[in-house]
Amino acid sequence: MRRLTCLLGFCGFLSILPARAAPAPHVVHAVASFTVLADVVSHVGGAHVAVTSLVPPDGDPHEFEPAPDDARALRQADVVFMSGEGLESWFGRLAHAAGYQGRPVIVSDGIDIHTEHDGQQVETDPHVWNSVPNVIVWTSNIRDALIAADPADADDFRASAAAYAAQLHALDHDIRTAIDTIPPARRRVLTSHDAFGYFGRAYGVTFMAPQGLSTETEASAADVGKLIAQIRETGMTTYFLENATDPRLVQQVARATGAQPGGELYAEALSSASGPAPDYISMMRYNTDLMVRAMRPH
Template sequence: MSLRSLLLAAAAGPALLALSAPVSAAELKAVASFTVLADVVHQVGGDKVHVASLVGPDGDPHEFEPSPSDAKKLKEADVVFVSGEGLEGWMDRLITASGFKGKPVTASEGVNTRTMEEDGKTVTDPHVWNSPVNVKVWVANIEKALSAADPADAATFKANAEAYAKKLDAMDAYARDKIGKVPEDRRKVLTSHDAFGYFGREYKVTFLAPLGISTESEAAATDVAKLIDQIKAEHVKTYFFENSNDPRLVKQVAKATGAEPGGELYVESLSKAKGPAPTYEKMFRYNVDQLAAAMTKGS
């Protein structure tokens, strides 16, 4: 069903809508585009903000297709957060069609972004959250937006933001310690798509992938062949698949190169509540542990 059809259905048939959990009158209603961002908004907002995520746990923010209930969430939101940098290609259309009157807050504004070549074009890598250094920028932008929407609770948001920034510093230090113990020439990993660029830049890890920054792209046979040759030449020992993506292509490349499975990484989505990555902090530390263990084994 098209986005237009879904939104018409939302307007015509309220009975079809899935209602979000009830919130008290004192709570600010916030909507975030995907689970990682929603969790960080929750960390800053605390019990003063009710946060709904459009893309659910284990969901892919690149290929997300909004539903009528998403349109309703947006229309009722006091503030909407997106990561930006081209991640949510579907969001502008949804906001326009839903009737949301505000302007979404771009959490990644001010991040020191990286660019890469893809299909002959220079594009910005949107996966900024895979470095907690970048997420500190998110936190500052979220605090500012929540305080503007709810000035009475600004002091609470400021205190929460400062406390969470310290956690992010601790996460960064944890990664530097764990990854730093792996020889640099062994810090090479095969993943499903190119989503770990900021992690790689921060901790000097090389990530190879058959797909570019978006899972919507398709890998050309010639590019896959070149990647296989590169993996063999650089002696990449381990591959990982991602919780929100189809693992078949990376498994195909791994089979051709002899790379061994390292497990699952949480790249663009948190796990469900009982999984290993239900919050951003747990997701990041889990990924660090998985990567460090695999690279150490490979050395």
């Protein structure tokens, strides 16, 4: 009886000891070049990944000027994600300043990249994310890179990537359905710079812009004059600004043609958390809604 009493007492003592905490999950520290990409990485990584975007919300990924904090983030990263295709022309300077010796993951690998001819020069269009099927490719590339960085959580990365890809397929279907309500002759949009080429090819919309593929380039007077003539010929009545670009050039074109503002599109940067485009899927739905409203016959 005495032995049983001691045993019961010992078991009671064990029951009041604090439970041993489960080991903290391994967190991959990821850096993404700009907000759209950072959002996709966050969805694929889930709780296993902490993501830092170098370019801030509403920031221009073409003309970004890195700061010392960006160099620090790069040095501390387990994995770095870039879209590539010439978008992040500043990354080499940042990597040199940070002493970064790693190899970034180029998430646009495997995408059918489009080029444009500007006189004798061939330019690559880097704005691949404005076509949803391309971001499904991103999702697979990001999943594989995260599995390589953290093999123990591979099953979770596969599951979250599959769930996000399903959301993207639904988004792609919804955009096509919305654009199909517009007569083909009216599927024309005037924007600040040429950032929606992939959207146009995927969904059958013609985009016109006074500025080229990069906000670092300047439109010539001849280019602007030609655009004004095209707009008058097609009868376009609405123009759009972009959240990350200088609005003055497109406003000049609008004044010359009588086009009226249709709102602000999010071409290559998310809004702040309180804005209308805090994540990629919201951004694409918001942009599509604005365009369809402007293109619809009145």
